[in-house]
Amino acid sequence: MTIISIIQKSVIEAVKSLYGVEIAEKDVLLAPTRKDFEGDYTITVFAFSKAARKSPVQTGEEIGNFIKDNTPQIDRFNVIQGFLNLVVSDAYWIDFLSNAQNDAQYGQLSPKNERVMVEYSSPNTNKPLHLGHIRNILLGWSTSKVLAAAGYDVVRSKVVNDRGIAICKSMLAWQLLGEGKTPQSEGMKGDHFVGDYYVKFEKEFQKEYKAWQKSQTAQSHLDEWVLKTDIPKLLVELEKKKKKDIEDKKYFSDDDYSPRTYFFKEEYKNEYFNKYSQLGAQAREMLLKWESGDAETVALWEKMNGWVYEGFNETYKKLGVSFDKIYYESNTYMLGKDIIEDGLKNNVFYQKPDTSVWIDLTDVKLDHKLVLRSDGTSVYITQDIGMARLRDNEWHCQKVVYVVADEQNYHFQVLFEIMKKLGEPYANGLHHLSYGMVDLPTGKMKSREGTVVDADDLIAEVIQEATNNSAERGEVADFSIEERAEINRKVGMAALKYHIVKVNPKKRMVFDPQESVDLQGQTGPYIQYSYVRINGVLKKAINEGLNLSEKVRYDKLEPQEKDLIFKIYEYPKAIEEAAATYDPSVVANYCYDLAKSFHKFWHDLSIFNADTEGVKIFRLQLSQMVGHVLKHGMDLLGIEMPEKM
RNA sequence: GGUUCGGUAGCUCAAUGGAUAGAGCAACUGCCUUCUAAGCAGUAGGUUACAGGUUCGACCCCUGUCCGGAUCACCA
Numbered sequence: 094m095t096i097i098s099i100i101q102k103s104v105i106e107a108v109k110s111l112y113g114v115e116i117a118e119k120d121v122l123l124a125p126t127r128k129d130f131e132g133d134y135t136i137t138v139f140a141f142s143k144a145a146r147k148s149p150v151q152t153g154e155e156i157g158n159f160i161k162d163n164t165p166q167i168d169r170f171n172v173i174q175g176f177l178n179l180v181v182s183d184a185y186w187i188d189f190l191s192n193a194q195n196d197a198q199y200g201q202l203s204p205k206n207e208r209v210m211v212e213y214s215s216p217n218t219n220k221p222l223h224l225g226h227i228r229n230i231l232l233g234w235s236t237s238k239v240l241a242a243a244g245y246d247v248v249r250s251k252v253v254n255d256r257g258i259a260i261c262k263s264m265l266a267w268q269l270l271g272e273g274k275t276p277q278s279e280g281m282k283g284d285h286f287v288g289d290y291y292v293k294f295e296k297e298f299q300k301e302y303k304a305w306q307k308s309q310t311a312q313s314h315l316d317e318w319v320l321k322t323d324i325p326k327l328l329v330e331l332e333k334k335k336k337k338d339i340e341d342k343k344y345f346s347d348d349d350y351s352p353r354t355y356f357f358k359e360e361y362k363n364e365y366f367n368k369y370s371q372l373g374a375q376a377r378e379m380l381l382k383w384e385s386g387d388a389e390t391v392a393l394w395e396k397m398n399g400w401v402y403e404g405f406n407e408t409y410k411k412l413g414v415s416f417d418k419i420y421y422e423s424n425t426y427m428l429g430k431d432i433i434e435d436g437l438k439n440n441v442f443y444q445k446p447d448t449s450v451w452i453d454l455t456d457v458k459l460d461h462k463l464v465l466r467s468d469g470t471s472v473y474i475t476q477d478i479g480m481a482r483l484r485d486n487e488w489h490c491q492k493v494v495y496v497v498a499d500e501q502n503y504h505f506q507v508l509f510e511i512m513k514k515l516g517e518p519y520a521n522g523l524h525h526l527s528y529g530m531v532d533l534p535t536g537k538m539k540s541r542e543g544t545v546v547d548a549d550d551l552i553a554e555v556i557q558e559a560t561n562n563s564a565e566r567g568e569v570a571d572f573s574i575e576e577r578a579e580i581n582r583k584v585g586m587a588a589l590k591y592h593i594v595k596v597n598p599k600k601r602m603v604f605d606p607q608e609s610v611d612l613q614g615q616t617g618p619y620i621q622y623s624y625v626r627i628n629g630v631l632k633k634a635i636n637e638g639l640n641l642s643e644k645v646r647y648d649k650l651e652p653q654e655k656d657l658i659f660k661i662y663e664y665p666k667a668i669e670e671a672a673a674t675y676d677p678s679v680v681a682n683y684c685y686d687l688a689k690s691f692h693k694f695w696h697d698l699s700i701f702n703a704d705t706e707g708v709k710i711f712r713l714q715l716s717q718m719v720g721h722v723l724k725h726g727m728d729l730l731g732i733e734m735p736e737k738m
Numbered sequence: 739g740g741u742u743c744g745g746u747a748g749c750u751c752a753a754u755g756g757a758u759a760g761a762g763c764a765a766c767u768g769c770c771u772u773c774u775a776a777g778c779a780g781u782a783g784g785u786u787a788c789a790g791g792u793u794c795g796a797c798c799c800c801u802g803u804c805c806g807g808a809u810c811a812c813c814a
Contacts, residue, residue, distance in 0.1 A: 122756080142794090175794080217814085254814070259814085363813085465812090470812085499743070500807095500808055502808070502809070504814095530808080562776080596750085597751085599743070599744085600743090600751085605749085613762085613776055614776095619776065619777085625776090629773065629774065670754095686761090689761085695778085696769095697778080699772075701772090702772075
């Protein structure tokens with residue numbers, strides 16, 4: 094039985110025997126005692142003092158005395174205001190530590206006998222990965238690791254958006270301008286290579302569009318729009334935007350804030366692409382050819398996507414993540430129609446006179462939502478409906494976690510409601526792990542303004558920064574070149590990963606590249622360093638032939654030692670909480686706290702100069718256990734630990 | 739405009755309805771003849787956006803206001 098439930102039971106008994114009131118476990122408010130007071134756990138007694146009709150202090154004293162007399166694990170207590178601080182005996186903690194030490198799997202919780210799928214990353218194949226994807230990937234990976242540690246059977250998956258007009262744009266640009274070049278011939282990563290052609294398409298398209306804007310047709314569309322638009326209101330908005338841009342030092346030119354520019358850029362672009370653009374027509378034609386299975390088009394599509402996958406896989410490898418199942422939209426985009434048809438029969442959906450199919454979600458405070466176009470083709474959500482059932486057929490997961498940015502909150506709300514209305518048995522296990530966008534200190538990332546941080550560049554940069562730093566320190570000079578490179582890689586990646594994963598997912602975060610390569614303070618390398626210190630003393634102990642499995646007598650813990658044991662004890666709770674809330678930042682913050690406690694312990698107390706041989710062994714054992722938990726916890730975040738640095 | 743998520747120190751972030759709201763960065767001060775100073779200790783920095791309410795007790799719950807983001811497509 095854990096000390097927490099021992100205390101809870103004891104409080105329940107105390108309240109019953111002292112005041113004759115029955116309470117449940119959840120009524121016992123138990124929290125770790127604040128640093129400034131003596132104690133390990135604190136019970137808030139305000140609620141009981143009401144039942145007792147005594148002052149909170151008196152109630153606390155009475156309950157405290159009862160617990161102390163009836164619970165051998167509790168040494169002493171103190172009461173401050175309405176707070177009862179309990180001191181757990183050193184013997185209990187020492188006993189706990191030696192048990193934990195014998196558990197090589199400490200941190201792996203018992204099986205929950207439930208399967209959960211974590212779907213993350215899900216990229217488009219027309220652009221390389223960027224900082225936003227990195228947050229997604231790290232979050233998805235660490236969440237999956239946390240869930241596995243919490244006892245779930247985890248399946249990691251992604252859905253690749255490998256089809257559609259976007260990849261056709263890249264294909265077309267390559268056909269027109271590529272001159273038979275390949276990633277190999279250009280010495281480029283495949284995803285960057287293909288991404289470049291997407292950009293080239295956009296450039297050509299803009300050229301074409303700009304020229305067209307001078308035409309008579311363009312002018313008449315503009316005039317038409319001006320007539321039905323509240324221009325004064327728009328002018329005010331544009332003026333606002335201009336002011337803001339000037340503040341953000343992003344001012345372009347006055348022309349960029351004119352209604353004319355606004356119209357062509359924001360209002361008319363899609364229509365031009367679909368109606369007048371030559372390039373647009375060619376891209377659409379390519380999409381049609383692809384859909385009809387035209388051999389040449391499909392071959393080109395396969396070739397270019399192949400390049401992209403090679404590039405992506407390199408990035409995934411650098412990030413240390415993997416997938417158990419990859420879905421391709423090209424295989425799944427027609428899914429879901431049959432479910433819509435069935436749902437139509439069962440009146441889950443309804444059909445409008447134009448034959449388009451809808452669902453009424455006004456009863457759950459959402460809107461009417463289209464699920465099938467009037468021409469019978471599917472929309473985005475149709476696919477997701479089909480995908481949900483497909484996943485269930487293949488994997489039988491009790492839970493599915495979709496790791497997707499918060500701009501799609503509405504989409505998933507709608508999707509989950511539809512699945513419930515369809516009566517899908519797994520509908521209540523669907524969860525959208527929604528995370529905020531990543532901002533730069535200079536503002537939003539926008540590809541149009543060239544402010545996107547490329548994933549591969551960023552990875553290279555953090556490793557370079559770690560390398561520079563270690564060269565400055567000069568302490569690794571005696572390591573081999575390979576060793577040094579490996580250490581720098583681990584340190585740089587730890588800085589990057591920790592910096593991102595320590596933030597609560599649902600918060601929009603500001604990513605300062607400069608700050609992300611910091612190696613001091615609340616960072617990945619700080620935690621790694623505590624592990625390296627532990628590793629160092631353990632090595633020394635082995636060299637000295639010490640036996641660390643020896644059971645030692647020790648009965649008076651130093652505060653720094655108890656602090657460490659206490660935190661080790663709390664580790665499973667951190668995992669449980671992180672899993673329940675799908676929030677790896679809980680583990681990230683936990684690891685930092687533990688590392689911080691260890692650094693203090695290291696500074697304040699000497700291991701090898703301990704008073705007695707027994708204390709020395711005990712501190713080594715304690716350090717070893719801290720090292721185990723740190724490595725385990727950081728692994729859940731996808732962060733590797735170096736042996737030295 | 740409707741819906742929704744945020745707003746905590748100069749900056750980046752913590753804080754089950756509980757005690758005096760905590761860390762890190764940046765600034766300033768100390769501590770290496772010792773198991774790795776990527777460390778430790780200290781100083782300074784707060785009307786938790788604002789106004790009410792509920793409560794023994796509110797950063798946290800409720801109402802309203804302000805600011806910021808996202809979303810409200812027969813796009814994905």
